[in-house]
Amino acid sequence: MKRRVAHIITQLELGGAQRNTLYTVTHLDREQYEPILICGPEGILDDEAKAGEWPTHFVKWLVRPINPLKDILAFIAIYRLLRAIKPPIVHTHSSKAGILGRVAAYVAGVPVIIHTFHGFGFTPRQPVWIRKFFVFLERGCARLCTHLVFVSRDNEEEADRLGVGRGKPRSLIRSGIAILDPTPPSTIRQGLGIPESDWVVISVGNFKPQKNPMELARTAKIVLDTDPSIHFLWVGDGELRKEAEDYLAPHPLSANVHFLGWRNDIPALLAASNCFLLTSLWEGLPRALVEAAVARLPSVAFAVNGVKDILIEGETGFPIPPQDVQDAAEKILWLKNNPQEAARMGMRARLEVAKEFDIDKM
Numbered sequence: 001m002k003r004r005v006a007h008i009i010t011q012l013e014l015g016g017a018q019r020n021t022l023y024t025v026t027h028l029d030r031e032q033y034e035p036i037l038i039c040g041p042e043g044i045l046d047d048e049a050k051a052g053e054w055p056t057h058f059v060k061w062l063v064r065p066i067n068p069l070k071d072i073l074a075f076i077a078i079y080r081l082l083r084a085i086k087p088p089i090v091h092t093h094s095s096k097a098g099i100l101g102r103v104a105a106y107v108a109g110v111p112v113i114i115h116t117f118h119g120f121g122f123t124p125r126q127p128v129w130i131r132k133f134f135v136f137l138e139r140g141c142a143r144l145c146t147h148l149v150f151v152s153r154d155n156e157e158e159a160d161r162l163g164v165g166r167g168k169p170r171s172l173i174r175s176g177i178a179i180l181d182p183t184p185p186s187t188i189r190q191g192l193g194i195p196e197s198d199w200v201v202i203s204v205g206n207f208k209p210q211k212n213p214m215e216l217a218r219t220a221k222i223v224l225d226t227d228p229s230i231h232f233l234w235v236g237d238g239e240l241r242k243e244a245e246d247y248l249a250p251h252p253l254s255a256n257v258h259f260l261g262w263r264n265d266i267p268a269l270l271a272a273s274n275c276f277l278l279t280s281l282w283e284g285l286p287r288a289l290v291e292a293a294v295a296r297l298p299s300v301a302f303a304v305n306g307v308k309d310i311l312i313e314g315e316t317g318f319p320i321p322p323q324d325v326q327d328a329a330e331k332i333l334w335l336k337n338n339p340q341e342a343a344r345m346g347m348r349a350r351l352e353v354a355k356e357f358d359i360d361k362m
Contacts, residue, residue, distance in 0.1 A: 004087035006036045006110075008078065008101035010064055010094040012043030013206075014262060016175050016287030017118035019045075021093050023359055025054055036085060038078060039097070040064075044262065057081055064096060075100045082108040089114065095121030095134075099141050106144040115141070116149040117159065118175065119284025119305070125209065138164045151175040151285040154305035175285045176362030179354050182296055183271040192233075192258055194272075199230045199336040202273035202297075204266060204288040205280070207238030212302075215279040215325050217244045217257075222329035224253040230336060232257045232277075233269060270295035275335050275342065280304055281322060293353040298345035300331045316349035 007025055012018045022045060025035040035054045040062030043049075049056045059081070061074035082090065082105055091114040092101035098115050105113045122134035142148060142165035149171050150156040156172060159165050189196060201223070205211040213234075220232045234244075234257065241259065248254045263269060270276075276292035278301035285306035292299050293316065301307045303319035311319040318331040335342040 002030075002032060002034045003089060004034045004036060004085060005089045005091060006038055006082065006085060006087040006105075008038045008090065008092045008097045010062060010097040011040040012045035012049055014044045015206075016285070017093050017116075018043065019177075019287065020118075020175050020359070020362065022048060022052070024091075024362075026052060027360075036087060038081060038101070040074075062097065062100070071096075071100065075104055078104040079108050082110060088112060091116070093118060095119075099137055102141045102144050112146045113144055114147045114149065115145050116151065116173075117155050117284065118151055119155065119282065120158070123210070123282045125281060135162050135164065138162075142168060147171070149173050152283075152306040152309045154308060155284055158305065173362055174357045175287055175290070176357050176359035177287060177290050177294060179294055179358045180267070182294075182350075183267040186265075186268045186272060188265075188268055188272040192231075194231050194258075199227075199275075200233060200273040201230060201275050201277050201332055202233040202235065202269060202292070203277045203279075204235040204269075204291070205278075206236050207241040207244065209240070210280060210282060211236070211238075212279045212281045212323075213238075213240045213244045214247065215323060215328075216277065217247045218325045219277065219279065219328045219332070220248065220257055221251060222325060223332050224251065224256055226329070226333060227336065228253050228256070230256065230332070233260060233273060234258065235260050235263050235266060235269060237261050266291065267295065270297060273297060275300065275332060276317075277328065277332065278302065278307070279325075279328065280307075283307060285309060290353050290357050293346075293349035296343075296346035296350045298335055298342050298349060300328050300335070302328075310353065312348075312352065314345075316345055316352055 009021050025037050028035050037056040041058040059074050059077045061070045089112040090105040090110045092098045093116050122131045147169045148165045207213045223230055248257050276297045276299040283304050283306040289310050299317035302322040307319050311317045320327045
């Protein structure tokens with residue numbers, strides 16, 4: 001007999017948690033499971049969900065920002081859906097859907113409740129009272145779970161320190177990607193006017209506070225002041241993009257920073273690059289860093305949660321102190337000036353992630 005599994009996620013943005021939730025729903029064994037997806041609307045990946053061979057229920061009240069009225073209405077809508085669907089298993093993802101979905105599943109009498117921590121809703125940048133409130137919510141919701149899943153050791157250790165899920169059954173399951181053969185060279189550089197001999201640094205992610213694009217911009221400025229032959233590819237979009245563009249606009253080499261928006265050819269862009277840069281202030285486990293490793297790129301990244309699970313100092317790249325843009329710039333310049341070592345790091349990075357991060361193993 002097939003068992004219904006309802007996966008609940010806040011919104012289908014272009015991120016690791018969303019990609020992996022869709023992959024899981026797509027690839028669950030149909031002889032054993034009947035997957036169902038519940039999420040908020042207006043995500044970049046909505047069309048992909050609508051085209052899937054499973055029911056997708058869009059809850060219009062389920063949004064990322066805190067909104068007491070919408071949150072209550074979203075909870076009621078999720079509860080009613082679960083009462084109608086009657087799944088024996090609910091699997092929640094992301095912070096907002098993780099809280100509302102777990103409570104709704106518990107009240108609806110769902111026997112098995114699983115939650116994956118793709119990161120936490122509380123961050124170092126929040127006021128103390130807000131952070132404490134979210135920790136309180138996570139502690140309470142963890143008690144409702146049958147099983148907890150962590151994507152990084154850092155997150156699991158932080159949960160233990162804060163008393164989230166202590167004593168609950170748990171697993172460490174990496175946020176995987178497809179370990180494909182490296183993408184062959186393309187005409188991307190030619191299309192962007194970048195000479196084949198120039199060094200290219202790529203970054204992929206939302207232009208939002210978590211991803212910290214202004215320190216990407218500051219790092220780029222320091223690098224370009226030293227070496228005008230380096231180019232930066234920035235893949236993504238969001239609320240802070242204009243601020244980053246305006247910061248770099250007066251620089252005489254601003255044309256060396258290519259703001260590409262969201263792209264569907266990220267493997268080809270990675271293949272056209274020489275190293276990867278990540279300046280996130282917090283993470284669960286950064287999928288883009290894994291994708292860079294699969295593409296054989298050495299990386300320079302702020303050593304926040306999840307990064308240390310991927311980067312090995314001096315072996316696959318450089319995990320550096322968060323917000324140290326001077327160090328980030330120096331490491332990029334070192335990689336550029338030591339191409340053989342950079343290539344060796346990139347090869348080692350691919351070998352390391354292939355051990356744990358294959359999406360089918362996930």
